[in-house]
Amino acid sequence: MNDLYNKNQILKKTPLTPQVDQMDIYAPAIAKAAKPGQFIIFRTNEKGERIPLTIADTDPNTGSVTIVFQKIGAGTMALGDLNEGDCLLDFAGPLGVPSELPEAGRVAVIGGGLGCAIAYPQAKALNQRGVSVDLIAGFRTKEIIFWEDRMKNVCENLMITTDDGSYGFNGFVTQALEENIKNGADYALVIAIGPVPMMKAVSALTKQYGIKTIVSMNTIMIDGTGMCGGCRLTVGGQTKFACVDGPDFDGHLVDFDEVIRRNRNYTDNEKAAMRRREEHCRLLAEK
């Protein structure tokens, strides 16, 4: 091997907002194989969890895989503690079925918050094959907007929305989408990626207009290869595994309320893990 970098080495770390970091990880096999919609699973240390993250971008030439994550739990905070040059203990993928993207027509790609990073590769792939892309990127407020320039480059129209009206369109992504539809945008497909309530709201809206809608389900999982079944969800009355049947599903068929409930299964454990981490950090600070 004449590799310049070590396996799973962090090539670049870019803070995007106080809570969100971008990391480019050296993983040439994954960079070569990955397609839009697929995800990786990482672990930072021996005692850490296996955490799935959808791939935000890849560069097969440099062997780099881009992930964007919010430092929201003990595991993602541990990842955020790492710096350029450090290596992740494990980085496995690409997992999941690649998104089925159309070859022509007009598509609305909708990202919500962190989901914008995952909606980005879909928009990029569609744009590259000549599909007209309207990218609607929703954020809570102006301060947490990221990748505006990057997103602009992979679509025909970028529409940034903020819930509080501090930047761009004042309102939710659903309102922006409905405005476009009413203004005559004849979408062949809507791709919605973000918090489950957002995907639920988008799917409810597009159902009214009869527009096919794909959502990306990030449910609780361990292995990501079909082994644990923890990620199961109900789609059109059938049990599906998000890791091997998805993560993309028909938004009009997903039982979102069940997903929201199941994703809360370990809330108490997660709170305890955060308390342990805070305690640990406090002890370190005192030393």
Added chain:
Amino acid sequence: MEEKIKINPALQKTPVAEQPPLVRNRNFEEVCLGYTEEEAKAEAARCLNCKNHPCTEGCPVNVKIPEFIALIAKGDFEAAYQKITETNALPAVCGRVCPQERQCESKCVRGIKGEPVAIGRLERFAADWHRANGKKAETAAAQNVKGKVAVIGSGPSGLACAGDLAANGYQVTVFEALHTAGGVLSYGIPEFRLPKAIVAEEIDALKAKGVTFELNTIIGRTITIDGLFEEGYKAVFVGSGAGLPSFMGIEGETLNGVYSANEFLTRVNLMKAYLRDYETPIIRHKNVVVVGGGNVAMDAARSAMRLGADNVYIVYRRGEEELPARKEEIHHAKEEQIDFRLLTNPVKILGDENGKVTGVECVRMELGEPDASGRRSPTEIKGSNFVIDADAVIMSIGTSPNPLIRTTTEGLQTNKRGCLIVKEDDGVTTTREGVFAGGDAVTGAATVILAMGAGKKAAKAIDDYLK
């Protein structure tokens, strides 16, 4: 000079030390402590060393059983270990997890009147003695000259196949999807039955033989089988197991608190959720219903008890005689206060307004006449429904092969159950040139030793193919 061993006439097996049931059901330390040298010699002396060796016939890898037992009787424990490893690469594992009562020990002549020789315990003794006192395997014994072979999956079949191929001079790379090698030995079978240090040592021994392990590599996703051939692998062995969990399809299976045994055991074993300093979340449920009667069900039930449950039930639709688990596991589970509800089948899982499990509605069953497979099929007793209060349900009703490899490889045919189709005459050659398979990926969920046997067969077939 041949030392004559005096036959031990005892009708019962020499007892083996175990942790007391009500101590061990609250810890994850190994249950069985194994024979001392004296106990092993005494038990070995029960072997009649009969001429036609029925026990060896009963072993899927034909371990030279009377020969290794005679060596134990003589006190030459290292030689006994070496004798076993002539045909079995993982004696420390098999001594612990094989269903001996259905294999070697079922054929033992001593079993006609009294108990058979404790072959499993003796195998384990020899392996443990070697681990503690024996010489480490020499490093890189064979010079890798015969070309590259890829082994997919690092479970029992993959390890057995890789070991034999490496010993035969092939350059072997084992690809594992998870971050730890061992397959079911690592993620499935709990620490109290098979310490992970033993699995790690077996894998280190293979590394010493020159086998390379590529972890976190999902064949079909990170690279396909076609990709492996492009990279210069001359043959591929698929030992990807049967990892996809089945559910019953009854109401309430997506409630919070319903798990597949795979999920529950993976959290506990692979992700070490039972150790407080690991971040893996696990809920320490109080009343747990485990559905199923196999070894995996026993493992899940006993793990739930160790995590602090007050009541753990095994709910199984047939009777005691039909329980597919090893006798020893059933015995141990009962000692550990697992409550067996046999001839009982769940019909619905009950939940509260927050979607959390509150109980399992079951129905009593009765056994009819034996069906084509010889098993008596259970039927519901109408109106016998009742509820078991529970805050967790663990489904342990079987697994099927993962579709990832068959759906990403041209020319690899499977049957209705998703199992890879192999040639009848050798049992390991698939429908795709240069691709061989064995273990649960071919048979559906079975045992460690059968998978190892298939891995060894495949190693031979690959050698014939590449010659």
